Amino acid sequence: MYAVTYHRAASVADATKLAKGKDAKYLSGGMTLIPAMKTRLAAPSDLIDLGHIADLKGIKVSGKTVTIGAGTTHSEVANNAKLKSVCPALTDLAGHIGDPHVRHKGTIGGSIANNDPAADYPAAMLALDATIVTNKREIAAAKFFKGLFETALKEGEIVTGVTFTAPEKAGYEKFRNPASRYAMTGVFVAKSKDGVRAAVTGAGDNGVFRSKEVEAALSKSFAASALEGVKVPSKNLMGDLHATPDYRANLVVVMAKRAVAKAG
Amino acid sequence: MxxxxxxVNGRKVSGSVEDRTLLVHFLRENLGLTGTHVGCDTSQCGACVVHVDGKAVKSCTMLAVQAxxxxxxxxxxxxNGAELHPVQAAFKEHHGLQCGFCTPGMIMAATDMIRRHPEGLDEATVRAELEGNICxxxxxxxxxxxxxxASKTMAKSKGKAKAKAA
Structure with missing residues (x-):
């Protein structure tokens, strides 16, 4: 790791002030950023630690409206009983990110702001039609996730939380890379009164996306059998030494089936 | 700096370190606590697991200054002095180690796992919970x-302590 100057922010306003004029990175749980700095893939001059800002932590469930603070860890999301009662798909997703030690540190805000093309949360946010809240504005998930590691966040803008309406039914299933354990393809399906949304992570060559084909089939009938014979085009899907675009296209349908089965 | x-382990400690110093290096090099190991250095193997504010974390993926x-x-x-912790005793009794390199992380992960599952553990849960520890x-x-x-022993001794208190 290259030398870096650490700052502990007391508030979000303090954090943006500390970052001003520097080649700084915001540090939340650090489960992606610190490994990236260790391998020198990231080399910020300054780190602004958001991990001690109390305002960024916590989960609120009021009726069907869910608000999760950006600094809430995966472990806190996974174990929140109220959230589990209205959206068990999301607590289940959080409980399968990384491993228990990573879940104690990694945060939902960090994951969303990083927008790794194989991260789990972006698929959930897109399928749940969530709103990403920053210190400046509110952004619909569909407009927030822009591409590989790219978001709508501007200079000085920090994700402070996410909010969404709990769906009637939802499920998430991923096919893990056997070594890295990241999703080689993960599908989050959600059924609400506005229809069915299905978002895919780990497969798109430009990050998370919605699958029209899966959504069309599930809109007719929200059952795994409705996906029988459905084909997803392999154009714009990732191909690497782990899986070809065709293989991933098939995985989208298989994971969607399992996600729907899980949604019940 | x-x-x-x-x-650390109930003792107040302090030091002046470069901001980029990882917690694991602070523990090993500044405090001489070399029981915590660096295995993969890529946040996967779990040999460096310690508890920070009661939660198991990978100390190779956290800055000392962050902690x-x-x-x-x-x-x-x-x-407790010469008396092994029940998890340590169980690893000894059941030959839960061969070379021993992963053992400190395994034991710190296990104590954390047992704390988070007061209802008790089964084999499938233990295997899933060991996702972040490689042997x-x-x-x-x-x-x-x-x-x-160890989880059974600890539940029993807890039960006994409760009975005594009652």
Whole structure:
């Protein structure tokens, strides 16, 4: 790791002030950023630690409206009983990110702001039609996730939380890379009164996306059998030494089936 | 450079380190607590697991200065004098180690796992919970046995303590 100057922010306003004029990175749980700095893939001059800002932590469930603070860890999301009662798909997703030690540190805000093309949360946010809240504005998930590691966040803008309406039914299933354990393809399906949304992570060559084909089939009938014979085009899907675009296209349908089965 | 102050295994410690110093290096090099190991250095193997404010974390993926103000427990903080912690005793009894390199992280992960599952553990849960700890010798079988045995022993002694209190 290259030398870096650490700052502990007391508030979000303090954090943006500390970052001003520097080649700084915001540090939340650090489960992606610190490994990236260790391998020198990231080399910020300054780190602004958001991990001690109390305002960024916590989960609120009021009726069907869910608000999760950006600094809430995966472990806190996974174990929140109220959230589990209205959206068990999301607590289940959080409980399968990384491993228990990573879940104690990694945060939902960090994951969303990083927008790794194989991260789990972006698929959930897109399928749940969530709103990403920053210190400046509110952004619909569909407009927030822009591409590989790219978001709508501007200079000085920090994700402070996410909010969404709990769906009637939802499920998430991923096919893990056997070594890295990241999703080689993960599908989050959600059924609400506005229809069915299905978002895919780990497969798109430009990050998370919605699958029209899966959504069309599930809109007719929200059952795994409705996906029988459905084909997803392999154009714009990732191909690497782990899986070809065709293989991933098939995985989208298989994971969607399992996600729907899980949604019940 | 930054000042770091921590409570490690119940003892107040402090030091001045480069901001980029990882917690694991602070523990090993500044405090001489070499029980915490660096295995993969890529946040996968779990040999570096310690407890920070009561939660298991990978100390190779956290800066020392990030942890400043926290309470840290390492493998050296588990035993009560010459008396092994029940998880340590179970690893010994069930041969839960061969070369021993992963053992400190395994034991810190196991104590955290047992704390988070007061309802008790089964084999499938232990195996799933060990996702973040890699052993390259034993094939996990005896590690899982040791964790299950320790969880039972600890539940029993808790029960006894409760009975005594009542």
């Amino acid at each position: 930054s000042d770091v102050s921590l409570v 400043s103000g926290s309470e840290v427990v390492t493998i050296e903080g588990l035993a 390259r010798c034993t094939g996990y079988h005896n590690i899982v046995k040791a964790v299950l045995a």
